[in-house]
Amino acid sequence: GIETVEAHAERIDREGKRLKVILSGGEPIYGRTVIAALGRSGNHRTLDVPGEDLDKVFNRLYDPKDFRGQKTLVVGGGDSAMETAIALAKAGSEVTLTYRKKDFSRPKPENVDMILALSENPNAEASVEDPDSERVTTASGDFLAEDRGAGSLTLKMPTDVVEIRPESVILRDGEGNPETIPNDVVFTMIGREPPLDFFRRSGVRIQGEWGIKNYAAMASFILFCVWMYLWKSGGNPIHNFWVSHSWFPYNLSEVFSDLMENPKSLLGTIAISMTQPAFYYGLAYALIVSVFGWRRIARRRTPYVTKQTLALILIQVIPLFILPYILLPWMGHNGWLPRTFADIFFPVVDYDPHGREYWRAAGFILAWPLFIHNVFTNEPLWGWLVVCFLQTFVLIPAMIYFWGKGAYCGWICSCGALAETLGDTHRTKMPHGPKWNRLNMAGQVILFFGFFLLLLRILAWLGVPGLGGIFYHLNDKVYKFTVDIFLAGIIGVGLYFWFSGRVWCRFFCPLAALMHIYTRFSRFRILSEKKKCISCNVCTSVCHQGIDVMNFANKGVPMNDPECVRCSACVQSCPTGVLYFGQVDSNENEIRVDKTPASPVRMNEGG
Ligand code: SF4
Ligand code: SF4
Ligand code: SF4
Structure with missing residues (x-):
């Protein structure tokens, strides 16, 4: 009981x-x-301005007719503020709506349309039968005027409230100019604070609140990533120091010397691979993606997530680990690889203990300019140049046309694999908002740098004097350390547990920047059933690419943000089953809905 x-x-x-x-x-x-x-809403937000405690300030509207003929100020830019302003204006109040931004972006489009119409003509048709806001407790419409006529509605945007006085309010516009307007009543409809104090008192860590422990943990993990990526990559002091002291795994050459004498045996091949740091990096990566992938499948429970995660695990384990570190070297040592094929794709070298560069096999999955190593070579590797060209300029654009950028970023790429598995529970840590969106352009700069290097590389191959040295410097000294090691490795992985797993993907990846151009021609969209949207913001908060999904969903507009990696978190998390994957024609009309279910709510509804 x-x-x-x-x-x-x-x-x-x-x-x-x-x-x-x-x-x-x-x-x-x-x-x-x-x-x-406790619910999601705590105390009402406050303006923190003088006069806010006056009796004329309210944060709830019961009967708009009480304010007929009065000068009212409504503060806010959401649906609550809009529904309040509509009801007051219809009931005959002289309403001023103040909002700190110059445009409305979050409220329902029909509310925005009514507000704009009423600001032009107070007698324009406008009614809200069933207000979304729990703070507006009455329907509104022409019936409120009761033959006395509507009031008026004036928009003041962008403005902030500076002070509330008994008979006036002072606003400040975007340029800092104050304006005093006569006023009888103020409605502050600016939302509520989440009820976090109870959790703080209980010692529950609140996401987004940083303390010394967070900074220390993040700094330590970044330091670990610095060591790991330098240890794994050649040509740097840490790597050289490790080799010169024969520390792990270079000391294993002695331990495994008997096995390594017979590289034709499977164990011999594995023993040779085990003397290289890249083997452990690849193994750890594959294990993490597999273990956290299973956990994601168990947690999310949709056919879409199951198929996607299995694809990511299989790609990570087979072509990105077993193939380059075990299967290809083993076949090579036994002479089972056709000689021409091996020479084209895995050149003979001295520095690799297997005698050939089997690690290049990663290029079958990872495309240029994400994986630059098969293109930026001393001599052209023609086989790889053909593969890379087909991947980057034919296959990926074709996939994006039908299924969006996420067909690669969410289903194939190893960075995506880690972000969707290990990063699955860290999605909400990705910062959102216009300031962060500006940083999205960083990938374009890196892409430009990549194309510039490609031009230099081709000209140097063609024999233009002096360019070989410049290319070597920019590629090996600048690009490799700033982009490959620092941004992709240290920052991309180092910030995982504090800023989500998609920091590199969202801000810096040059292949993503190229794909953003392709997505302009894509049919893929996230579609929405607007009438089911309750504007709860869950879809936006779980998007680890920083997309404001709700801003599309509550307007019923097909979501075409190029950042989308098709992870399905928004679709899967939406509590009312608003969202689904699909395709549109050139007029943005829906032409196809994805068959693989990604929303538990829609699955229950039989959709
Ligand atoms: S954004 Fe770049 S690194 Fe991330 S999944 Fe896509 S291609 Fe891979
Ligand atoms: S999660 Fe669903 S209901 Fe909530 S805002 Fe997004 S689309 Fe609307
Ligand atoms: S919009 Fe949805 S599917 Fe796309 S990246 Fe964001 S959460 Fe994932």
């Missing part, structure tokens, strides 16, 4: 394996699990 206790819960403490709910003025309650069903 259910026992009810009426009391104020102050916080939750842990006591051994039990949780203790501390009640004010009562005995604590113990339990193994506590569900804090």
